[in-house]
Amino acid sequence: MYYLLNRQNFIQPILQKLAESYQIVKRPLLERNITYFDTFDWRLYKNGLICHQQENVFCLSSLKNQKVISALKISDGKSFRFWWDFPGGVIQERLAAVMDIRALLPLLTLRLRIKPHDVLNEDGKTVARIILPAPSLKGGGRPKPRLKVEAIRGYPADYRRINQLIKELGMAAEEQPYLLHLFAKARLTPGGYSTKINIQLDPATQAREVVRKILLQFLSLIKLNQPGILEDLDSEFLHDFRVAIRRTRSITGQAKYVFPSGRITQFRRRLGTLQKSTNHLRDLDVYLLRKGRYRSILPEKLQSGVDIFFKSIQEERSREQQKIKSLLSSPQYLKLITDWENYLQNKNIPSSRNSHIEVLPFSQKIIGQRLQKVMQKGNQLIGTKPEKKKLHELRIECKKLRYLLEFFSFLYAENKISLMVDHLKTLQDLLGDINDLSIQISDLEQKFESYRQSPEPDAVVLAGMGGLLTYFPQRQQELIKHFQETFRKFSSPDILAISRELFG
Structure with missing residues (x-):
């Protein structure tokens, strides 16, 4: 005792x-x-x-x-x-x-x-x-x-x-x-870190005040994850860092005229450049995280070739990590974060068209518009053999819709919003896996050709890479076959009834 x-x-x-x-x-x-x-x-x-x-x-x-x-x-x-x-x-x-x-x-x-x-x-x-x-x-x-x-x-x-x-x-x-x-x-808050939005405000609160609080939470996540990226502790630091930037750009792009558009456009562009700079490192992380899965789908005699290939991926990742470390330590990055924080903390920003609108009707309008776009693009692909480009466009619309549902979830009944988000997440994950494979196929084709033309290419490595190049398109086609059923579940009468009830 x-x-x-x-x-x-x-x-x-x-x-x-x-x-x-x-x-x-x-x-x-x-x-x-x-x-x-x-x-x-x-x-x-x-x-x-x-x-x-x-x-x-x-x-x-x-x-x-x-x-x-x-x-x-x-x-x-x-x-x-x-x-x-x-x-x-x-x-x-x-x-x-x-x-x-x-x-x-x-x-x-x-x-x-x-x-x-x-x-x-x-x-x-x-x-x-x-x-x-x-x-x-x-x-x-x-x-x-x-x-x-x-x-x-x-x-x-x-x-x-x-x-x-x-x-x-x-x-x-x-x-x-x-x-x-x-x-x-030790001044630690157990369970204190979360990527979920945590605000509780009255539905009559002005849209700018709500969006400001959401953006400050995303900025906090960017700053919290930066040390873990610099120390290369695990790949989720970069993932959460990128998601916070992406969500920042999403809400500033969709919640139009809550802030004056000129300055917001500048910040969105600067943040977009930052996010794009981390794309390659994230792609390499995804490769390495799936190493075990990819290795297991190949015959045993080809696995040693894949091991050598992934060793080269790890070396490439180490070089890319150093680039990102330099980027996040640069004066340009620090200035961007400081400028953005100062802007969000400034209570004297001039009014704009939607800055004083109550947040509930404002959110209903922009969520309803985004949901309509998702339904239109998705329904156009039902009964067809969807092109990967069209699926990619739908994926982007789904991501924007999901972000809006998460941003303003505190305004709506939790059980109804959660049901919509769960179905949307299933659809988004499927489309995301299809898109990831497109990126990996393109990247692997380039790596295969480059390695094939090297002075002394290893036949075992080429065979392993060739095995993956056979598997990736097959797996992608399997996923595409599931699209119709997955979209129908998201666009079911029950989900549509909830959306009409919540967003009009």
Whole structure:
């Protein structure tokens, strides 16, 4: 059982109280460092898990009761970033289920000077152990000490009695995980990162005020993800960075005349140039994230060639990463972010046509117009063999519509908006996969031809690349066959009825 003490020296009254009934034996002082881990977006915490490393032991525990689920002894210098870096077993399985492609990052390191005391009965037998660490945080901060009463097998009555004696001093058993106290002391907000829009405003709020708040949240996401890109921690930092830019450009392009169009057009162009600069790095990330899938679809004799090909992709990615690192450290980038933030914080921007319109009717109008475009473009492809270009155009319209639904979701019934977004996401994901394959086919064809004309092309590598060039178009055609059914589900009478109810 654990007790959170209000001050470091409160251990003495506890030991004195126990000494009235037991013999207390002080043991040698111990020193330990414990490092706690989670992903940047708190996936372990959100799933009730704790990861920590103490000395050469890595543990996965339950956040609720702090019981160890599994422990792994590791060799000196060994570190783990992704779930697949762990050896097969419980830890790998549990982390794979929640981490996906995110990296495990250190949150804080707790330094402990542990003062253990054995509690002996009149026969000189150890019946319990009192453990009091004097804690401090690496980098500063002193958490409250946490006393632990450790049970010894065979002496349950003494364990209960010792805890009762401690409670008689006014101590209460710990009510929440100690880790939450450590987070507070380290000024961390568990679960605090989210890419979802989090605003609650009255439907009568002026459109400019709502759009301003949304844009400031996107700007915050851009700034939060920049360090992870610079340190190359995992590919999701770049992904979230790009999505925040794309959503910024989307709402400023669709919510027309909420701000004066001249300055907004300039910022959209500058942000578009920034996003385009990161396209190639993201394409390479997508390649590498799908390496296992692509490798598995080829015959075993061609897999070694694909391995060599992906090694070259990794090398190309390293070079591209350095370019993006230089870009995000440049004065031009820093000026763009500063200029954009200053503009959004400026409360003296002149009025424009839609700046004072109430946000509810404004959102209904622009969502209704975008939904109509999606329906028109989609219905034109029903009953035909859709061209990839037309599917790409529909994908862009779907993305714009989904963004609008997410931007203004707080204005509408959650269950109805969620149903629309879920169906739209299914359609958008399908169209996105088709488009990704178009990009990869084009890129791989160029790489294949370039490698074929190199001085000493490896036949195994060419065979592996050729295998992928056979698979990609086949897979793309399979996905295109699912388009008709997927679009019909999105444009079903139920969804159309909801859209008429919400947007007119």
